[in-house]
Amino acid sequence: MGVESTRILAEIYSEAFKNMPEQKWGFSELFELFSIRETISFVICLDAKPIGFALLRILADEGEIITFCILPKWCNNGYGKILLERIVDILKKRSIKKLFLEVRENNKVAIKLYNNCSFKVIGRRKKYYKNNQAEKIDALVMQYQFIK
Numbered sequence: 331m332g333v334e335s336t337r338i339l340a341e342i343y344s345e346a347f348k349n350m351p352e353q354k355w356g357f358s359e360l361f362e363l364f365s366i367r368e369t370i371s372f373v374i375c376l377d378a379k380p381i382g383f384a385l386l387r388i389l390a391d392e393g394e395i396i397t398f399c400i401l402p403k404w405c406n407n408g409y410g411k412i413l414l415e416r417i418v419d420i421l422k423k424r425s426i427k428k429l430f431l432e433v434r435e436n437n438k439v440a441i442k443l444y445n446n447c448s449f450k451v452i453g454r455r456k457k458y459y460k461n462n463q464a465e466k467i468d469a470l471v472m473q474y475q476f477i478k
């Protein structure tokens with residue numbers, strides 16, 4: 331991922347996560363992540379303009395979604411589902427067996443999206459995320475199982 335593309339994705343990230351205090355990746359952090367060999371990025375575009383993206387880490391036959399976002403103005407239009415289904419399809423062809431992610435237990439929209447795409451809750455990390463009020467929130471660990 332080049333400098334200009336990273337800048338565009340950093341803007342999308344900043345807009346999408348602006349109400350989530352612990353999500354602090356800026357340009358440099360994203361640029362560093364893109365330079366790691368195991369990181370794969372998927373970008374969804376509308377009229378040739380990026381409106382969202384996902385970053386994954388792939389190790390052997392397992393993947394982890396490390397971030398996933400859609401620009402707020404395009405949310406609730408099914409674009410998250412389109413992107414996630416496409417990712418699952420591509421990983422299937424690469425013989426990935428399991429795909430994991432973590433999500434705040436109060437992130438209803440994201441949990442709905444992951445449920446819609448057949449991810450199942452397999453665990454919980456207690457008080458994993460910080461809230462604005464310094465209160466801590468559990469993370470749900472979810473998994474997509476490619477081979478039933």
Ligand SMILES: CC(C)(COP(=O)(O)OP(=O)(O)OC[C@H]1O[C@@H](n2cnc3c(N)ncnc32)[C@H](O)[C@@H]1OP(=O)(O)O)[C@@H](O)C(=O)NCCC(=O)NCCS
Pocket residue numbers: 346347397398399400401404405406407408409410411412432433434437438439440442443446
């Ligand atoms: C989570 C996110 C990626 C979803 O993207 P999206 O394009 O809006 O997703 P979709 O439109 O495909 O699906 C959203 C689903 O949530 C549902 N939804 C919307 N508001 C909801 C609410 N308050 N409670 C429950 N479900 C809700 C929608 O109806 C839709 O479900 P449906 O298709 O069954 O009707 C996007 O909201 C986002 O970027 N959020 C900020 C960053 C974030 O939280 N990322 C995930 C980190 S784990």
